[in-house]
Amino acid sequence: MSKARIVFCDFDGTITVNDNIVAIMKHFDPPGWEPIVEKILDKSISIRQGVGAMFALLPTSRKEEIVDYAITNAVIRDGFREFVDYCQANHIQLLITSGGIDFFIYPLLKPFPIPTEHIYSNGSSFEGSTIEILWPNPCDEHCTTDCGMCKTSIIRSYDSEHYEKIIIGDSITDFEGAKLVDTIFARSHLVDMCKQLDYPYYAFESFFDIIKQLEADPVV
Numbered sequence: 001m002s003k004a005r006i007v008f009c010d011f012d013g014t015i016t017v018n019d020n021i022v023a024i025m026k027h028f029d030p031p032g033w034e035p036i037v038e039k040i041l042d043k044s045i046s047i048r049q050g051v052g053a054m055f056a057l058l059p060t061s062r063k064e065e066i067v068d069y070a071i072t073n074a075v076i077r078d079g080f081r082e083f084v085d086y087c088q089a090n091h092i093q094l095l096i097t098s099g100g101i102d103f104f105i106y107p108l109l110k111p112f113p114i115p116t117e118h119i120y121s122n123g124s125s126f127e128g129s130t131i132e133i134l135w136p137n138p139c140d141e142h143c144t145t146d147c148g149m150c151k152t153s154i155i156r157s158y159d160s161e162h163y164e165k166i167i168i169g170d171s172i173t174d175f176e177g178a179k180l181v182d183t184i185f186a187r188s189h190l191v192d193m194c195k196q197l198d199y200p201y202y203a204f205e206s207f208f209d210i211i212k213q214l215e216a217d218p219v220v
Helices: 020-028 031-039 045-053 060-073 080-089 102-109 150-158 172-178 189-194 207-216
Strands: 002-011 095-100 119-125 133-134 164-169 183-186
Touching: 002 150, 020 031, 020 045, 020 060, 020 095, 031 045, 045 133, 060 102, 080 095, 080 207, 095 102, 095 150, 102 119, 119 207, 150 172, 164 172, 172 183, 172 189, 183 189, 183 207
Parallel strands: 002 095, 002 164, 095 119, 164 183
Antiparallel strands: 119 133
């Protein structure tokens, strides 16, 4: 019996052309955000700690301005709409697994027929004086990296005996997940990481590239 295909697709820098969190920080430029990014990259703090600390630098009084900027600044990568349609037509389950934030992910995905329960991201609260990031998808007992939005926990929740697992991503947040899947579609930093460990991957620039490759590969 053939396995069902399931896709775990990143959002920032993958579905969108740019990284929305970085774009927000660069635009509003709160003092102290750049050293936090450096600490995330050198792994002296976790992704959860870093993202939480960066958004805590932004006042909730600027909520409307921040949300509007995040939504209007984002550009959806070519072929994504066709990819969503392709997944539907071919009975491929598409999950959005993102370390991004709900206040820009949900509005940007609203035009696409993706069920809300298939979108995994971090949450947000604007109740206090600064933005608080919420973490509804924490690491399971197998992950100790304090991801915030733990992609590996979600991937592990689908039995490999029944699913052919495919990941689409671009960065450090996708790398641990890439170790757990059958097929990797990579761009940017994820390509470099796959090369370093000699992981097989397919490079992509648009979602049309991914559709073409999936059509060429028979279901396992």
